[in-house]
Amino acid sequence: MRMKFNKTSQLLLVSAASILVAGVLAACSDSTVDYVYVASSQAAGTDNYGEINVYTINQVSGLMRQIPTSPFPSNGRKPVALAVSTDYSNLYVVNQDDNTIVQFLVGPDGKLYPQNTVNTPGIFPLAVAVTSSYLFVADTYQPGSSCTTATPCSGSVGVFPLLTAAQAQALPEPQIAGTLGTVVANSANNANYWPLTLSGKNASDILLPTGINVSASGAYLYVSAYDTTANAGYIFSFAVGTGGALTPVNGGVPFKMGAGVYPSAIASDSSSNYVYVTDSVNGNVTSYAGASSGQLTLIGTTPTGNQPSAIAVDPNSKYPYAFVANATDGTVSGYSIGANGALTSIGTFATGVDPVAIGIDPGTSHFVFTANFLGNAAVGTVSDFELNTSNGTLVNAQHSPFNSNPLPTAVAAVPHTPVR
Secondary structure: OOOOOOHHHHHHHHHHHHHHHHHHHHHHHHOEEEEEEEEEOOOOOOOOEEEEEEEEEEOOOOOEEEOOOOOEEEEEEOEEEEEEOOOOOEEEEEEOOOOEEEEEEEOOOOOEEEEEEEEOOOEEEEEEEEOOOEEEEEEEEOOOOOOOOOOOOOOEEEEEEEOOHHHHHOOOOOOOOOOEOOOOOEOOOOEOOEEOOOOHHHOOOOEEEEEEEEOOOOOEEEEEEEEOOOOEEEEEEEEEOHHHOEEEOHHHOOEEOOOOOOEEEEEEOOOOOEEEEEEOOOOEEEEEEOOOOOOOEEEEEEEOOOOEEEEEEOOOOOOOEEEEEEOOOOEEEEEEEOOOOOEEEEEEEEOOEEEEEEEEOOOOOOEEEEEEEEEEOOEEEEEEEEEOOOOOOEEEOOOOOEEEOOOEEEEEEEEOOOOO
8 A cells, every 4th residue: 555645745744854864964963073184195196296085083983984075185295294273273284395384274064275385494394293373394304405315414393383363364465363474583593494413423414303293281392303324213302482482402412212213203192291202113112201391201112013103192181092003014002101101002903004194083082093005905095993991992993994095194183163
């Protein structure tokens, strides 16, 4: 038996169905906990121009879906690093081959709107960090025509102020809050960058920066570097002063990584007490205390997998865990953080092929994700894990890993309902 409907009944049924669909869509929207941004160094059909894939994370299942308009152009060649402003309203994309940083406004729906582009002080930027007031960028080489891949020189650090809404509106062409101001001057060398150099008999060593991190307090900046001449690892510590000027801590002498060889990534905890540095050659992560003063002291060294490439620590102090991406193994190593900052292994969890970047969702600190550079055949992938907050173990989210554009290099995220 088939029930018949008159036109009025049909209209009511259609309206009811529309309301139901709208309700389902609203519920789906409400279940989004974060927008995740993944930089891919190769856009489809091009050699160097990059793109940014944008995903939502479902707070129940962890399922990641690209938003309808994803991906977005990175507005440059070979994007290698991402950073989000502390109010989550801006995404900064570092394009290495162009020596540029591109500012994107983050829409309430996760979409990206390009705003401004600046050149970095040095050559081939590779890492970036932000506070509420400044953006810090590490360049592979210092400025100067004599610094090339054929005749390299040591790297450097540049500092850009982040303009307030009033400062940005007062520009000749009004801009939005978070616009990058004029690069900060270094009065010590009459330049606009801080060189990474050693002193004494090692002053001519070539130092390659490998990572950059600013403490949650914004008071200290840390740069990991590899001494290509002596095959050793260092950590440079700077105090961040008024106006963003940097003052080298410890008399300008960097902290040597003991037996460490190649520091590949650096992070600090949300209390600004501890710093963690991975060593891609020895396969370990070294813990340091003293981050609140910039004077680092060794806590200990903990094994990772092979070729650790990235590290993330809970940004919200909700859970005492740290996670390291191991590029060669295709794994994430998990650690609990003790009361003294020491790390204790929790376990190892499989990712896609060649994870090179890792992040923790800022909305709930409940999801961990990696960008897998070699991914799956012709595409990259993004692995997504749900964090067991009681013991720090990771469980693959539904349908993880997810496809991205080829050769993903960096990840960042904003909460679904960011503070503006």
